Amino acid sequence: MFRGKGFYASALCFLLFLIGLVGVIGDEQKKFYIIYLGDHPVDKDHATQTHNHLLSSVKGSENDVKESMVHSYHYSLNAFAAKLSEDEAQKLASMDQVLSVIPNQYHKLHTTRSWDFVGLPQIAKRKLKTERDIVVGLIDSGITPQSKSFKDDGFGPPPKKWKGSCGHFANFSGCNNKLIGAKYFKLDRLPDPADILSPVDVSGHGTHTSSTAAGNVVPNASLYGLANGTARGAVPSARVAMYKVCWVSSGCSDMDILAAFDAAAYDGVDVISISIGGVSTNYTTGSISIGAFHAMKKGIITVASAGNDGPSLLSVSNHAPWILTVAASGIDRDFRSRVHLGNGRNISGHGISAFNPGKELYPLISGADAARNASTKEDAMYCSEGSLDPAKVKGRLVYCKLAEAGSESVVKGIGGVGAIIESDQFLDFDVAKIFMAPGTIVNGTIGEFINKYTKSTKTPSAVIYRTRTTKKAPAPFVPLFSSRGPNPGSLHILKPDIAAPGVNILAAFTPLRSLTGLKGDTQFSEFSILSGTSMACPHIAGVAAYVKSFHPAWSPAAIKSAILTTAKPMSRRVNEDGEFAFGVGQVNPTRAVTPGLVYDMDEMSYIQFLCKEGYSGSSLPVLVGPQPINCSKIVPGLGSDALNYPTMQLSLKNKQEPTIGVFRRRVTNVGQAISIYNATIIAPKGVEITVMPMTLSFTRVLQKLSFKVVVKAQPTISMVSTGSLVWKSSRHTVRSPIVIYSPQG
Numbered sequence: 001m002f003r004g005k006g007f008y009a010s011a012l013c014f015l016l017f018l019i020g021l022v023g024v025i026g027d028e029q030k031k032f033y034i035i036y037l038g039d040h041p042v043d044k045d046h047a048t049q050t051h052n053h054l055l056s057s058v059k060g061s062e063n064d065v066k067e068s069m070v071h072s073y074h075y076s077l078n079a080f081a082a083k084l085s086e087d088e089a090q091k092l093a094s095m096d097q098v099l100s101v102i103p104n105q106y107h108k109l110h111t112t113r114s115w116d117f118v119g120l121p122q123i124a125k126r127k128l129k130t131e132r133d134i135v136v137g138l139i140d141s142g143i144t145p146q147s148k149s150f151k152d153d154g155f156g157p158p159p160k161k162w163k164g165s166c167g168h169f170a171n172f173s174g175c176n177n178k179l180i181g182a183k184y185f186k187l188d189r190l191p192d193p194a195d196i197l198s199p200v201d202v203s204g205h206g207t208h209t210s211s212t213a214a215g216n217v218v219p220n221a222s223l224y225g226l227a228n229g230t231a232r233g234a235v236p237s238a239r240v241a242m243y244k245v246c247w248v249s250s251g252c253s254d255m256d257i258l259a260a261f262d263a264a265a266y267d268g269v270d271v272i273s274i275s276i277g278g279v280s281t282n283y284t285t286g287s288i289s290i291g292a293f294h295a296m297k298k299g300i301i302t303v304a305s306a307g308n309d310g311p312s313l314l315s316v317s318n319h320a321p322w323i324l325t326v327a328a329s330g331i332d333r334d335f336r337s338r339v340h341l342g343n344g345r346n347i348s349g350h351g352i353s354a355f356n357p358g359k360e361l362y363p364l365i366s367g368a369d370a371a372r373n374a375s376t377k378e379d380a381m382y383c384s385e386g387s388l389d390p391a392k393v394k395g396r397l398v399y400c401k402l403a404e405a406g407s408e409s410v411v412k413g414i415g416g417v418g419a420i421i422e423s424d425q426f427l428d429f430d431v432a433k434i435f436m437a438p439g440t441i442v443n444g445t446i447g448e449f450i451n452k453y454t455k456s457t458k459t460p461s462a463v464i465y466r467t468r469t470t471k472k473a474p475a476p477f478v479p480l481f482s483s484r485g486p487n488p489g490s491l492h493i494l495k496p497d498i499a500a501p502g503v504n505i506l507a508a509f510t511p512l513r514s515l516t517g518l519k520g521d522t523q524f525s526e527f528s529i530l531s532g533t534s535m536a537c538p539h540i541a542g543v544a545a546y547v548k549s550f551h552p553a554w555s556p557a558a559i560k561s562a563i564l565t566t567a568k569p570m571s572r573r574v575n576e577d578g579e580f581a582f583g584v585g586q587v588n589p590t591r592a593v594t595p596g597l598v599y600d601m602d603e604m605s606y607i608q609f610l611c612k613e614g615y616s617g618s619s620l621p622v623l624v625g626p627q628p629i630n631c632s633k634i635v636p637g638l639g640s641d642a643l644n645y646p647t648m649q650l651s652l653k654n655k656q657e658p659t660i661g662v663f664r665r666r667v668t669n670v671g672q673a674i675s676i677y678n679a680t681i682i683a684p685k686g687v688e689i690t691v692m693p694m695t696l697s698f699t700r701v702l703q704k705l706s707f708k709v710v711v712k713a714q715p716t717i718s719m720v721s722t723g724s725l726v727w728k729s730s731r732h733t734v735r736s737p738i739v740i741y742s743p744q745g
């Protein structure tokens, strides 16, 4: 869609507006709200006028309006943010022009072998000429411009379409031809002494995700020699733009996230990667859902993290159908330390301890035995701050149970050597925790063994050796932390969509934070190891950029379809939640470039879907305004899910009789002009699946052919059953899982 020059100029002003914003809003009774006016194009002057006018109808004076107005969104959507009392918010909400008034909320970040593991070797075929024109935008905690991952040796000027900018900010040396944009948004303007008002990354998260998606090839990267190898993003020749919205103390606010989406769309990014929690299940109220929809309309695909709230079901976030939702998978690598005990026995602990022991053995004491006094004994078992007697801990290793992060830090802080930490939580064994002093995590069985040993001798002793990488099997697996489906926003859409590496990922880090952020940690590194769906998300964002470099004209839905239908199915034996854990399975980047067929969609497809899901026509202009949508006009004759999604999910309606689902789909031929695809169906027990027709014969490129899938499921099936439909030609395999979910199963 073309927008007049005024829009571009106006959005440029928008940054200046941010920087120039003066006058602190001090009224503590008031809260921030986002006021949505629908999506019709407006130029900046007109928008500001309208926004001020609306605001003035609930405010006394011009000065009040000025103080209350926080931000005007006017490029990809028409909305403004303001500081209001509840009364004022309600008054605005009742006005005709106002679609909705939503309180601003704060969200959390979802905290080099990985590319080889999923099959994107460094020598993979590339379209370098177009890859150089791809811009990956990250909405995150900032970036480290001086990192090797973002140096611009060999890069030409930014692509012509680029309208982004990057100034000089506090502690921020500025951009180059690799890092071509950097902005920050902190519209609440509340002070955060732990952060820096600049796009610079003080937490390490944004630096890490950016380098995973599109960082340079950096040989000999490691964390103190661990996980050593070549660090690189999926698209090392692509450009990076950072939109900082996450702040150390406050988190990431809706107002800022929306401003970042608006700016990224204006600047001209191709892909947005956002590893931030979205709590809203309503697709017309969540800032990430709304921002991603407007980005999609501009041809930008949004890739988001599924969340770290697993393994409970229904925990997946960022699940709108226009978002590509990414679960985390673990690769075949583990970090273990050998612990040698004074009785000659060796045991194995988990985590990353980069310290070489200075002695053969250190005296070992159990935390409970090192309590400061009788009343701190309970806390001392956990080595809690203040509970241990420094005299008993000095020069020793301490054995404790895991409480909050950092037992080794407490021990080290009072003169001890380090800690052997016992945990019963299987959660703690998926992720390698980094220690700030010698430390390791053992399970309950081994903990019991150590406990017995310390009681069996007057002089127990032990030593923790430096961590080594080991092989881990079976892989890939979905770690417990990765959020699970089914999708709480719609029982018709399978979420998460796909899995990508998110466990113990090595990528660039910030020099402004020690590796653990714990008091007394003196470890700093250009690269660090982090885990989370936050780390999985930029892997897929990078793959989306990779696919786009081959197919610059493809829609976000086509890119997503290509990535989903070519993924490698994962084992349900290893991952018992099946598709609710891993979606279609593990990403397969090189195959995603030649999918053969794609399931394409435009913005109206999603509106049909929302109508079918029961969204009222009047709630939809936030996405496709300004006029309300007449849902009864749009829906006729569509299948169960009303969407041309590349996966299918049927939710059983009742336990008495079979449930029948009809999925109508249309695939576009993006392979050879003349190609014939045959359907292969796999149906689980208790489910019949039929496809009509069984053969699709294409005679030209971009030809679209429709088919119908009918699924009949007996009421007796287990909670999650999975079948699949695979379209096979002589060259391509196009796979869609068909998930049958029995809510009471």
Ligand SMILES: *[C@@H]1O[C@H](CO)[C@@H](O)[C@H](O)[C@H]1NC(C)=O
Residues within 6 Å of the ligand: 170, 171, 512
């Ligand atoms: C940021 O820059 C200021 C001024 O140059 C300096 O005083 C401060 O130490 C810097 N902060 C960090 C965390 O580097």
Ligand SMILES: *[C@@H]1O[C@H](CO)[C@@H](O)[C@H](O)[C@H]1NC(C)=O
Residues within 6 Å of the ligand: 220, 225
């Ligand atoms: C690789 O890095 C290690 C540790 O950072 C360093 O000791 C070594 O010299 C480096 N090797 C090369 C070839 O640069």
Ligand SMILES: *[C@@H]1O[C@H](CO)[C@@H](O)[C@H](O)[C@H]1NC(C)=O
Residues within 6 Å of the ligand: 228, 229, 230
């Ligand atoms: C990592 O370092 C080890 C020990 O220095 C070396 O043997 C190995 O080849 C390195 N691996 C890579 C991928 O560079």
Ligand SMILES: *[C@@H]1O[C@H](CO)[C@@H](O)[C@H](O)[C@H]1NC(C)=O
Residues within 6 Å of the ligand: 340, 344, 345, 346
């Ligand atoms: C413990 O490991 C060391 C080093 O690998 C080895 O020399 C020793 O024999 C091991 N002890 C036992 C009891 O296996």
Ligand SMILES: *[C@@H]1O[C@H](CO)[C@@H](O)[C@H](O)[C@H]1NC(C)=O
Residues within 6 Å of the ligand: 372, 373, 374, 375, 376, 386
């Ligand atoms: C035990 O030590 C704690 C922490 O130093 C102190 O607050 C508490 O008063 C002590 N209790 C006794 C009974 O000495």
Ligand SMILES: *[C@@H]1O[C@H](CO)[C@@H](O)[C@H](O)[C@H]1NC(C)=O
Residues within 6 Å of the ligand: 348, 443, 444, 445, 446
């Ligand atoms: C505890 O860890 C040891 C060593 O890693 C392993 O052999 C054992 O199976 C684990 N026990 C449990 C209950 O997970």
Ligand SMILES: *[C@@H]1O[C@H](CO)[C@@H](O)[C@H](O)[C@H]1NC(C)=O
Residues within 6 Å of the ligand: 100, 282, 283, 284, 285, 613, 614, 615, 616, 618, 619
């Ligand atoms: C979502 O929120 C909007 C605005 O509050 C409301 O009109 C709509 O009915 C909600 N939709 C669903 C499905 O909850």
Ligand SMILES: *[C@@H]1O[C@H](CO)[C@@H](O)[C@H](O)[C@H]1NC(C)=O
Residues within 6 Å of the ligand: 630, 631, 632, 633
């Ligand atoms: C919506 O469309 C239906 C069918 O065309 C029509 O009967 C109805 O009057 C329309 N409703 C509105 C509010 O326009």
Ligand SMILES: *[C@@H]1O[C@H](CO)[C@@H](O)[C@H](O)[C@H]1NC(C)=O
Residues within 6 Å of the ligand: 676, 677, 678, 695, 728, 729, 730
């Ligand atoms: C598709 O099915 C037809 C008819 O059964 C068969 O002749 C053809 O070889 C099949 N094609 C592929 C690619 O399997």
